[in-house]
Amino acid sequence: MEDLKAKYDEYKAMNLSLNMTRGKPCKEQLILSNTMLDCLNSKSDFLSAEGYDVRNYGCLDGIKECKKLLADMVDAQPENVFIFGNSSLNVMYDCIAKSVTHGVLNNKPWSKQGKIKWICPVPGYDRHFAILEHFGIEMINVPLKEDGPDMDLVEKLVKDKHVKGIWCVPVYSNPSGISYSDEVVRRLANLKPKAPDFRIYWDNAYVVHHLYDDKQIKVLNILDECRKANNPDLVYEFVSTSKVTFPGGGVAALVTSINNLDSIKGLVKYQTIGPDKLNQLRHVMFFKDINGLKEQMRKHAEILRPKFEYIEKRFSEELVGLAKWTNPLGGYFVTVEVPGRAKQVVEKAKELGLSLVEVGSAFPYHKDPNNSVIRLAPTCMDQKELELATEIFILSVKLCSK
Amino acid sequence: MEDLKAKYDEYKAMNLSLNMTRGKPCKEQLILSNTMLDCLNSKSDFLSAEGYDVRNYGCLDGIKECKKLLADMVDAQPENVFIFGNSSLNVMYDCIAKSVTHGVLNNKPWSKQGKIKWICPVPGYDRHFAILEHFGIEMINVPLKEDGPDMDLVEKLVKDKHVKGIWCVPVYSNPSGISYSDEVVRRLANLKPKAPDFRIYWDNAYVVHHLYDDKQIKVLNILDECRKANNPDLVYEFVSTSKVTFPGGGVAALVTSINNLDSIKGLVKYQTIGPDKLNQLRHVMFFKDINGLKEQMRKHAEILRPKFEYIEKRFSEELVGLAKWTNPLGGYFVTVEVPGRAKQVVEKAKELGLSLVEVGSAFPYHKDPNNSVIRLAPTCMDQKELELATEIFILSVKLCSK
Numbered sequence: 160m161e162d163l164k165a166k167y168d169e170y171k172a173m174n175l176s177l178n179m180t181r182g183k184p185c186k187e188q189l190i191l192s193n194t195m196l197d198c199l200n201s202k203s204d205f206l207s208a209e210g211y212d213v214r215n216y217g218c219l220d221g222i223k224e225c226k227k228l229l230a231d232m233v234d235a236q237p238e239n240v241f242i243f244g245n246s247s248l249n250v251m252y253d254c255i256a257k258s259v260t261h262g263v264l265n266n267k268p269w270s271k272q273g274k275i276k277w278i279c280p281v282p283g284y285d286r287h288f289a290i291l292e293h294f295g296i297e298m299i300n301v302p303l304k305e306d307g308p309d310m311d312l313v314e315k316l317v318k319d320k321h322v323k324g325i326w327c328v329p330v331y332s333n334p335s336g337i338s339y340s341d342e343v344v345r346r347l348a349n350l351k352p353k354a355p356d357f358r359i360y361w362d363n364a365y366v367v368h369h370l371y372d373d374k375q376i377k378v379l380n381i382l383d384e385c386r387k388a389n390n391p392d393l394v395y396e397f398v399s400t401s402k403v404t405f406p407g408g409g410v411a412a413l414v415t416s417i418n419n420l421d422s423i424k425g426l427v428k429y430q431t432i433g434p435d436k437l438n439q440l441r442h443v444m445f446f447k448d449i450n451g452l453k454e455q456m457r458k459h460a461e462i463l464r465p466k467f468e469y470i471e472k473r474f475s476e477e478l479v480g481l482a483k484w485t486n487p488l489g490g491y492f493v494t495v496e497v498p499g500r501a502k503q504v505v506e507k508a509k510e511l512g513l514s515l516v517e518v519g520s521a522f523p524y525h526k527d528p529n530n531s532v533i534r535l536a537p538t539c540m541d542q543k544e545l546e547l548a549t550e551i552f553i554l555s556v557k558l559c560s561k
Numbered sequence: 562m563e564d565l566k567a568k569y570d571e572y573k574a575m576n577l578s579l580n581m582t583r584g585k586p587c588k589e590q591l592i593l594s595n596t597m598l599d600c601l602n603s604k605s606d607f608l609s610a611e612g613y614d615v616r617n618y619g620c621l622d623g624i625k626e627c628k629k630l631l632a633d634m635v636d637a638q639p640e641n642v643f644i645f646g647n648s649s650l651n652v653m654y655d656c657i658a659k660s661v662t663h664g665v666l667n668n669k670p671w672s673k674q675g676k677i678k679w680i681c682p683v684p685g686y687d688r689h690f691a692i693l694e695h696f697g698i699e700m701i702n703v704p705l706k707e708d709g710p711d712m713d714l715v716e717k718l719v720k721d722k723h724v725k726g727i728w729c730v731p732v733y734s735n736p737s738g739i740s741y742s743d744e745v746v747r748r749l750a751n752l753k754p755k756a757p758d759f760r761i762y763w764d765n766a767y768v769v770h771h772l773y774d775d776k777q778i779k780v781l782n783i784l785d786e787c788r789k790a791n792n793p794d795l796v797y798e799f800v801s802t803s804k805v806t807f808p809g810g811g812v813a814a815l816v817t818s819i820n821n822l823d824s825i826k827g828l829v830k831y832q833t834i835g836p837d838k839l840n841q842l843r844h845v846m847f848f849k850d851i852n853g854l855k856e857q858m859r860k861h862a863e864i865l866r867p868k869f870e871y872i873e874k875r876f877s878e879e880l881v882g883l884a885k886w887t888n889p890l891g892g893y894f895v896t897v898e899v900p901g902r903a904k905q906v907v908e909k910a911k912e913l914g915l916s917l918v919e920v921g922s923a924f925p926y927h928k929d930p931n932n933s934v935i936r937l938a939p940t941c942m943d944q945k946e947l948e949l950a951t952e953i954f955i956l957s958v959k960l961c962s963k
Contacts, residue, residue: 181618189616193603196839200602201595214591216583216808244646245837252832259662260672260696270662270672286831293831294662406618408839429688429695430654435647435837437598437810 166554167511175512177548182333182491183539184402187462191455192404198444199437213436219428220420221412225439229412231449233363233398234380240412241420241427244434247399247411251360252290254395254413257426258323259294263356264392264422269296269323278316278325280308282494282521282532284333287326287362291523296323298523303335307343317352324358329378331365334494334521334534336487338376348384350393359385361396365490367456368402370464374488382414391416400442402491403455410439466537466545467493477553481560491538494521495552498531500559505533507555513548568956569913577914579950584735584893585941586804589864593857594806600846601839615838621830622822623814627841631814633851635765635800636782642814643822643829646836649801649813653762654692656797656815659828660725661696665758666794666824671698671725680718680727682710684896684923684934686735689728689764693925698725700925705737709745719754726760731780733767736896736923736936738889740778750786752795761787763798767892769858770804772866776890784816793818802844804893805857812841868939868947869895879955883962893940896923897954900933902961907935909957915950 199205205213207222220226221242230237243250259275262268269275275296279288280303291298299316302309308325316322327347329339339347347359361381369375385393392415399411413423446452470493471486478484483496497504501518508515519525521532535552537545601607607615609624622628623644632639645652661677664670671677677698681690682705693700701718704711710727718724729749731741741749749761763783771777787795794817801813815825848854872895873888880886885898899906903920910917921927923934937954939947 183618186614189607189614192616193605196602196605200598203595203598205591212588212591212809214594214807214809216585216803218809246833246835249833256658256662260658286834290831293828401618405616405839407614407616407620407835408837426695429692431648431651432688433648433809435810435840437807438837438840 163554163558167558170511170551170554173512175547175551177513177540177544177551179536179540179548180514180516181539182402182536184406184459185462185539185541187541188459188538189405191458192445195404195441195445199441205440207436207440211436213440216432218436219431219433220424221434222436222439222443224443225410226412228443228446228449228452229398229400229410230414232367232452233396233414235382235396235414238417239382239414239420241423242410242412242434242439244411245401245407245409245438247362247364247397247401248286250411250413251287251362251397253430254360254423255290255294257423258356261426263358264418266356269356272321274321276319276322278308278313278322279523280326281523282334282534283326284328284362285516285520287360288523300523303332303337305337306340307337310343310346314346314350317350317354317357320353322352323354323356324360326360326362328362328364329381330363330376331368331487331490333364333490334492334532336485336490336492336494339378341379344379344381344384345388348381348388348390348393350390357393359394361394363396363398364402366398367453368459368491369456369489370460370467371488372457372460376488382416392418395419402459403452404442404445408438410442463538465542466540469542469546470535470537470549473549473553478556482556491536493535493537495533495535495556496531497533497556497559498529501527501530501533503559504555507558508552511551511555513551513555565956565960569960572913572953572956575914577949577953579915579942579946579953581938581942581950582916582918583941584804584938586808586861587864587941587943589943590861590940591807593860594847597806597843597847601843607842609838609842613838615842618834620838621833621835622826623836624838624841624845626845627812628814630845630848630851630854631800631802631812632816634769634854635798635816637784637798637816640819641784641816641822643825644812644814644836644841646813647803647809647811647840649764649766649799649803650688652813652815653689653764653799655832656762656825657692657696659825660758663828665760666820668758671758674723676723678721678724680710680715680724681925682728683925684736684936685728686730686764687918687922690925702925705734705739707739708742709739712745712748716748716752719752719756719759722755724754725756725758726762728762728764730764730766731783732765732778733770733889733892735766735892736894736934738887738892738894738896741780743781746781746783746786747790750783750792750795751790752792759795761796763796765798765800766804768800769855770861770893771858771891772862772869773890774859774862778890784818794820797821804861805854806844806847810840812844865940867944868942871944871948872937872939872951875951875955880958884958893938895937895939897935897937897958898933899935899958899961900931903929903932903935905961906957909960910954913953913957915953915957
């Protein structure tokens with residue numbers, strides 16, 4: 160006890176300001192892509208493979224070679240890809256906004272279909288839930304298990320015609336780090352929702368974000384599985400280079416069936432003449448192809464691995480019996496469970512100068528039913544800060560475990 | 562007669578494919594900004610004036626120095642500016658979409674207010690009208706006169722609480738090239754709309770797009786006039802660098818009151834973590850300040866002036882009595898009026914290999930009541946093509962004037 164108190168005073172006296180709230184790349188990671196900016200320069204010819212001048216208007220859904228690059232990230236075909244701007248969150252938001260105002264494929268707008276509901280595997284990504292709340296869509300919690308959402312529950316819920324979607328982060332899930340099993344993917348692809356305008360929102364944010372070369376999770380290809388299941392239009396897949404190149408200047412894409420794409424093109428054409436094709440070409444020139452991109456991800460992993468490993472090592476040494484935590488093979492987060500004590504732990508860490516994301520963020524309506532889940536975002540700190548933050552977090556858990 | 566027929570055959574035999582449909586910059590213009598791409602490179606420090614790393618997440622409404630640059634384009638203050646992505650059309654669309662689903666300031670969403678109507682000065686910009694049609698907003702034509710919209714009519718129409726907006730392209734209007742007089746701007750700023758959520762959509766697309774150094778149109782500052790009129794929240798102003806640097810890779814902004822901005826930030830935060838700040842910094846590094854940008858516009862003018870002057874010269878020589886046309890001091894278009902014969906002229910030009918935008922495009926619902934208005938977009942061709950296209954157009958008018 161005395162020992163903990165002494166440590167508390169010691170950290171308190173350091174007047175720290177450490178931030179573990181958001182999944183941001185650190186400076187070292189950003190530097191990996193600096194030379195991308197040199198690829199496209201005043202000497203370039205600015206022509207896409209199909210002959211578009213990328214500086215000018217036109218080409219609503221992106222240049223072909225960039226479609227190919229992003230398609231390869233998720234093992235899809237370029238013709239299933241629509242390239243947007245720098246934010247996949249924006250693409251997801253727009254898909255939902257357009258479903259509300261104009262409907263999905265040939266169905267009525269959601270705004271004319273009464274109550275709209277959505278399946279939210281928890282814990283999940285706060286910004287996903289925020290979009291739904293913003294549009295007044297009712298969120299239904301479903302447990303996210305070790306291998307994906309509780310499919311018995313999901314299969315039951317989609318029998319309600321008002322249920323129009325489900326959020327999925329299939330690889331290295333935000334925040335728990337789990338990945339979907341083949342069985343879960345197949346059951347999702349084989350869903351028979353009552354609503355013809357139900358869509359799986361497959362946010363493949365971390366598909367190439369492995370921490371280990373020899374322990375890479377590979378989740379079944381959802382577009383393929385949907386096709387096999389005779390459900391070709393069931394899924395919208397989202398992918399981006401935000402955490403591959405620059406969060407502020409990546410490219411994002413929607414990957415889905417030609418049917419869905421044609422319908423979405425018919426809506427997007429009112430919104431824009433086209434996204435930033437210069438940045439698309441810049442990405443292609445930098446990576447050349449998917450192998451270049453994968454090589455880049457290995458460099459990211461080298462920077463991130465020691466951070467995750469330090470947390471795992473120290474938690475194993477200090478927190479057994481006091482908390483449960485994840486040891487992910489990729490992605491951006493470690494999740495800690497401290498049932499009944501999460502708010503207190505976050506409060507304690509804050510006293511010591513470590514900001515953590517608000518408890519409840521991983522749940523719809525910010526309500527963690529068990530006051531249990533804390534999401535740690537270790538990436539944005541340098542190694543020294545990370546180690547300090549880890550010790551403070553451990554101390555905070557211990558202090559709240561008396 | 563014989564002479565025209567001979568010319569027709571001559572052009573026909575050339576099997577031309579000329580395109581005057583859209584207001585795209587030509588290649589020479591694009592080259593003016595090529596070196597902008599060298600400004601931001603792997604050696605840059607990537608820090609905004611306020612210390613943001615532009616490569617990373619954050620900074621929802623744009624970096625301060627880019628706000629300053631775009632504010633100076635329209636003589637506004639940086640704190641009234643929200644920087645978005647590469648498309649001002651997208652910003653306008655999003656403003657309307659958000660008004661439909663979430664409402665303007667503290668007012669009810671338009672989707673819950675029954676019929677929504679909009680004032681459309683005609684002739685106008687087809688993509689403006691297309692957005693309204695897409696959202697089922699009823700468009701009311703108002704004549705665009707030499708000095709702006711017919712204000713007697715506008716003042717009458719805003720007494721209807723269902724009327725929620727008006728499109729304005731105040732400087733070198735698309736397509737007619739007219740600019741708004743001080744009196745019109747003041748009457749707009751002093752409107753007393755019945756609807757508290759009525760907004761003037763002030764698309765200042767051509768504010769710096771002068772053709773002449775010594776004949777620059779300067780329209781009154783609408784934000785200032787609205788403030789003076791005690792109507793500070795009445796206007797959304799839109800501006801972009803699409804035709805200053807690259808249509809495919811510019812930056813676009815919304816300029817409006819702090820009240821409106823705060824409300825819009827509260828909506829946009831669900832949609833994105835932030836726009837591409839790298840491109841914002843790139844623009845600032847290239848231009849340094851508004852003087853650099855204005856110098857760039859002089860170079861654009863040097864390229865464009867001969868095109869507009871050729872048209873004016875040849876139309877004056879050939880079309881007096883057969884057509885009316887505009888002789889704009891800036892912007893991207895020449896508008897021709899041939900009452901009762903526009904479709905025939907466009908058809909004839911098409912036979913000769915010259916594509917013109919569909920008649921009706923400058924009107925809501927694609928209906929030109931007098932089959933009269935043809936918009937010519939001379940910028941995207943090189944000078945030789947432009948001269949050929951002009952001759953073909955003149956011939957087409959003559960052939961339809963028998």
